Amino acid sequence: MNKQTDQSELSRIIAQQTLLDERVVEAFIGQLFTEIEKSIIVDSHIKVDGLGLFRVIKSGDSHRILYLGNNTPIDKSVDLSHINREPINVGSNEENINKEIQSYTLSEEGITVNEQEDKSLNNNDVNPQDAADAIVIRNFLDSEKNGNSRIVSTPPTHHRKLNLVKTCIITLIVLALLGIGYMVLLGSSVKPKEKTSKTITFKELDNADSINYSRIIIPESDVSLQYIAKTYYGNDIYWPYIYEANKNIVNNQFIIQAGSITKVPKIAVDLVDMNNGNEASIAQALGDEIYKTTR
Amino acid sequence: MDESKLCDNIRNSLKAKGINISEKDVHNLYIATMSSIYSILDEGKTVDISDFGSFWRKKTEPASVTFFKPIERLLERINTKRK
Numbered sequence: 001m002n003k004q005t006d007q008s009e010l011s012r013i014i015a016q017q018t019l020l021d022e023r024v025v026e027a028f029i030g031q032l033f034t035e036i037e038k039s040i041i042v043d044s045h046i047k048v049d050g051l052g053l054f055r056v057i058k059s060g061d062s063h064r065i066l067y068l069g070n071n072t073p074i075d076k077s078v079d080l081s082h083i084n085r086e087p088i089n090v091g092s093n094e095e096n097i098n099k100e101i102q103s104y105t106l107s108e109e110g111i112t113v114n115e116q117e118d119k120s121l122n123n124n125d126v127n128p129q130d131a132a133d134a135i136v137i138r139n140f141l142d143s144e145k146n147g148n149s150r151i152v153s154t155p156p157t158h159h160r161k162l163n164l165v166k167t168c169i170i171t172l173i174v175l176a177l178l179g180i181g182y183m184v185l186l187g188s189s190v191k192p193k194e195k196t197s198k199t200i201t202f203k204e205l206d207n208a209d210s211i212n213y214s215r216i217i218i219p220e221s222d223v224s225l226q227y228i229a230k231t232y233y234g235n236d237i238y239w240p241y242i243y244e245a246n247k248n249i250v251n252n253q254f255i256i257q258a259g260s261i262t263k264v265p266k267i268a269v270d271l272v273d274m275n276n277g278n279e280a281s282i283a284q285a286l287g288d289e290i291y292k293t294t295r
Numbered sequence: 296m297d298e299s300k301l302c303d304n305i306r307n308s309l310k311a312k313g314i315n316i317s318e319k320d321v322h323n324l325y326i327a328t329m330s331s332i333y334s335i336l337d338e339g340k341t342v343d344i345s346d347f348g349s350f351w352r353k354k355t356e357p358a359s360v361t362f363f364k365p366i367e368r369l370l371e372r373i374n375t376k377r378k
Binding site: 003004005006007010013014017018020024025027028029030031032033034035036037039040041043046047048049050051052054056062063064065067069070071073074076077078079080082 | 296298301304305308309312314316317319320321322323324325326327328329330331332333334335339340341342343344345346347350352358359360361362363365369370372373374376377
């Protein structure tokens with residue numbers, strides 16, 4: 001279908017244009033494609049101005065070459081001004097070139113000419129893998145055109161690290177604020193330890209009147225009647241009984257001074273029953289009466 | 296690869312082989328090679344590069360399509376050296 005143009009014929013054409021020896025041109029072409037091959041192997045890709053992009057891709061267990069042809073002519077012309085000979089117009093063959101055509105297409109190794117032509121003529125038959133490859137190549141070309149490498153187009157590592165550090169700092173600040181808030185709330189809700197939690201010890205004396213008193217005690221520090229009632233009756237509501245037995249040593253604050261001999265009256269066993277609401281209310285009434293009379 | 300870098304590499308390699316050509320000539324050869332390949336392909340012909348592969352173009356509307364088929368030995372070299 002197509003007429004073949006081999007490298008020798010190509011060399012002849014180029015030699016005419018450049019006024020150089022055909023053997024030199026032949027060597028140049030050979031070296032040109034050797035360099036292209038080197039780049040394909042080492043860098044996996046090479047973009048040759050005026051020819052297109054070659055890219056190595058992995059296909060199964062082997063590699064193949066993906067080629068994206070450049071369908072626009074090179075926008076430079078041969079300059080023979082340094083040669084003292086009649087220059088030859090290089091651009092004569094370019095006159096019929098449709099400069100509006102600017103498209104990139106895909107070719108893959110191992111597909112026959114007819115198969116590829118059919119593919120190019122019928123877009124519906126385009127292999128999805130090839131289409132995906134073409135998109136990758138186009139993105140690559142776009143990034144090169146914009147002067148950006150693919151590495152540059154992705155977020156740089158140091159930016160990600162910076163974002164991570166920022167996130168950590170913000171998290172620490174939030175945690176610190178939460179901690180401070182918690183401590184403030186805790187501090188406001190927790191009251192200082194009351195004196196009630198302070199253990200007051202009593203020294204017990206021999207009880208000569210065991211009929212009326214269960215114990216004779218001497219507090220080692222000032223103590224309230226409620227505390228004594230709580231200690232010996234199990235409930236501070238029965239403090240009036242302590243009061244009645246120790247009127248002479250109780251001050252107007254219902255405190256018994258340290259070192260005072262204090263009598264703990266014997267009361268009925270059912271009276272110290274916490275569930276005995278009747279006795280508790282009696283004690284309560286008695287307490288109220290004591291308050292009224294002493295104040 | 297940048298065109299000037301490619302031309303430098305070619306010039307140095309040719310120099311190592313005993314072929315001394317000026318920077319200007321290498322540049323001219325590069326331009327002439329690309330424009331010639333383009334013109335030949337545009338005429339519907341196939342360009343065969345020895346020990347490398349073949350280029351051809353299918354002219355369609357609205358866009359033309361350029362193809363490349365590497366020779367088997369090129370693929371063998373690539374697969375051997377990249378493993």
